[in-house]
Amino acid sequence: SQDMADMWDSTTTKNPNKHIQWFKDAKFGLFIHWGLYSKLGGTWNGKHYYGSGEWIMNQAKIPVRKYEQVAKTFNPTHFNADQWARLAKEAGVKYMVITAKHHEGFSMFDSKVTDYDIVDATPYKKDPMKSLAAAARKRGIQFGFYYSQFQDWYEPNGGRNTWDYTESKKDYQRYYREKAIPQIKELLSNYGPLGIMWFDTPGGMTKDQTRAFVNGLRKLQPQCLFSSRVGQGMGDYKDFGDSEVPPVPMEGAWESIYTHNDTWGYIERDFNFKSPKEIIQLLATVASRGGNLMLNIGPDGEGNIPYYSAKFLKETGDWLSVNGKSIYGTTAGFIPKQPWGVTTEKPGKLYLQIFTRPNNDLLLVPGCLPQVNKVYALDGGQPLGFTKKGTDLLVDLSKLKRTVSASTVIVVECKGALPAYQSQA
Ligand code: H79
Structure with missing residues (x-):
C-alpha cells in the first residue's frame, strides 16, 4: 500500500481539479463493499477465512468455474436503496462510494460488456446501482463507484489470478480494451453525474497508457474526481494506504479509508467492531490533519446492513448533528x-x-x-x-x-x- 501512496503526484496540490472543493469540505464519506463475496461471508467449503472477505476467491484459490456458481444463489431481496441512503444521511456522510466491480471480477451493475453481472447471472436480475445512485442524490449525497481497473480474477487477461491463469501469458491491454474501459464508460454514462470514480491497485499500464486511459474517461464526466490509485500520479486527490492516517497535517485534497471491523467485504464471524467513540475520534483526527475519512461497511449477501454497522453510523451521525460545524468545511x-x-x-x-x-x-x-x-x-x-x-x-x-x-x-x-x-x- 505504501507504493500506492507514493504514486500520487504532489503537483495536484498546486494544480487541483477545479471540482475538488466539495470533496475537501466533505470530511466524511461512506465506503460500501458489496459483491459475490458478501454472500460467502468468509466461508468456503466449510473453511473460515478472516480479514478481507472480498479476498476469499484469492485466499482459497477458488477456480473461476466454481466461484461463478455463487452468482446463481446471489439474490439480495433485502436490498433497499432508500434505506441505505437514509442511513448514510443519518450518519452525516457527504459522499458514498460502492464497489461496482471488485477484484473478483463480478459486475454489481447492469453491464452490456459481460454476462457475468448482477442482471444476467443472478436470480435477482435487477441493477441495484441505479436505485442507489438516485436515492443518494435525492438526499444530497455525492455518489461514486469503486472499480478494480487492473485486478480481475475472472478474466483470463485480467490482473492477478495466478491459480487459473498464467500471468506471463496475459494480454493486459486486451483486458483494458475489452472490459475495464468499456465498463467504466458504462458507469460514467448510465448513472447520472458521479462525484468519484474510485480506482484501486493499478497495474499493467505504462505512464502514457495511464494518461490516455484517464484522459479518455474524463471526457465523459469532467466533474468526476478520480482517486490516486488510478496510478502514475494522475488522481485528483490522494488516498493513503488502507487504514492509514498521515501523522501530521497534509496539504491538498486527501482521504483516509478505514473499515469499522477487520474486513471490507462482509464476514459473518467478524464482530471486532470499533466503538462509535473510536470512529468519531478518528474522524476528528483525520479532519485535524486536513483530510477526509471514508469509512467502510460490508452489507451481507441478502442486502442487509449488519446491525452494528447501522448502530455506529447512527451514533456518529448523532455526534455530527451537534458538532458538525467543527468537522465539515474545516481545514487542519x-x-x-x-x-x-x-x-x-x-x-x-x-x-x-x-x-x-x-x-x-x-x-x-x-x-x-x-x-x-x-x-x-x-x-x-x-x-x-x-x-x-x-x-x-x-x-x-x-x-x-x-x-x-x-x-x-x-x-x-x-x-x-x-x-x-x-x-x-
Ligand atoms: O477493497 C479493499 C481491498 O480489498 C483492496 N483495497 C481496499 C480498499 C486491496 N487490494 N489489495 N490490497 C488491498 C492489498 C492486499 C492485501 C493482501 Fe491480503 C494481504 C492480500 C493478501 C495479503 C488482505 C489480507 C487481503 C487478504 C489477506
Whole structure:
C-alpha cells in the first residue's frame, strides 16, 4: 500500500481539479463493499477465512468455474436503496462510494460488456446501482463507484489470478480494451453525474497508457474526481494506504479509508467492531490533519446492513448533528495533536476537539493565537473563562457539564486570521 501512496503526484496540490472543493469540505464519506463475496461471508467449503472477505476467491484459490456458481444463489431481496441512503444521511456522510466491480471480477451493475453481472447471472436480475445512485442524490449525497481497473480474477487477461491463469501469458491491454474501459464508460454514462470514480491497485499500464486511459474517461464526466490509485500520479486527490492516517497535517485534497471491523467485504464471524467513540475520534483526527475519512461497511449477501454497522453510523451521525460545524468545511488545525485531543479550524475559529478532559479542568492550548474574543462549548454555547499565559491560552472548563462525549468541542473565536500550521520538521 505504501507504493500506492507514493504514486500520487504532489503537483495536484498546486494544480487541483477545479471540482475538488466539495470533496475537501466533505470530511466524511461512506465506503460500501458489496459483491459475490458478501454472500460467502468468509466461508468456503466449510473453511473460515478472516480479514478481507472480498479476498476469499484469492485466499482459497477458488477456480473461476466454481466461484461463478455463487452468482446463481446471489439474490439480495433485502436490498433497499432508500434505506441505505437514509442511513448514510443519518450518519452525516457527504459522499458514498460502492464497489461496482471488485477484484473478483463480478459486475454489481447492469453491464452490456459481460454476462457475468448482477442482471444476467443472478436470480435477482435487477441493477441495484441505479436505485442507489438516485436515492443518494435525492438526499444530497455525492455518489461514486469503486472499480478494480487492473485486478480481475475472472478474466483470463485480467490482473492477478495466478491459480487459473498464467500471468506471463496475459494480454493486459486486451483486458483494458475489452472490459475495464468499456465498463467504466458504462458507469460514467448510465448513472447520472458521479462525484468519484474510485480506482484501486493499478497495474499493467505504462505512464502514457495511464494518461490516455484517464484522459479518455474524463471526457465523459469532467466533474468526476478520480482517486490516486488510478496510478502514475494522475488522481485528483490522494488516498493513503488502507487504514492509514498521515501523522501530521497534509496539504491538498486527501482521504483516509478505514473499515469499522477487520474486513471490507462482509464476514459473518467478524464482530471486532470499533466503538462509535473510536470512529468519531478518528474522524476528528483525520479532519485535524486536513483530510477526509471514508469509512467502510460490508452489507451481507441478502442486502442487509449488519446491525452494528447501522448502530455506529447512527451514533456518529448523532455526534455530527451537534458538532458538525467543527468537522465539515474545516481545514487542519494549526495546533498539532495535544494530550487532550486535536484541533480543526475555520476562518477566525479554532475548534478544540477534547478527547480526554483534564482532571484539573484547565486546558492548555499552546501556540500563538490572535486576539481571543470568546471561548464557548459548541454543544449548548456555554461561555468559558480563559486567560493568556505567555503566548499560550488557558481555558477553564470547570463550568462545563461533565457529559460523556467521544469529543467535546470548544470554540475559540479569534479576531483576525489564525496562523497557518507550521511543520515541525
Ligand atoms: O477493497 C479493499 C481491498 O480489498 C483492496 N483495497 C481496499 C480498499 C486491496 N487490494 N489489495 N490490497 C488491498 C492489498 C492486499 C492485501 C493482501 Fe491480503 C494481504 C492480500 C493478501 C495479503 C488482505 C489480507 C487481503 C487478504 C489477506
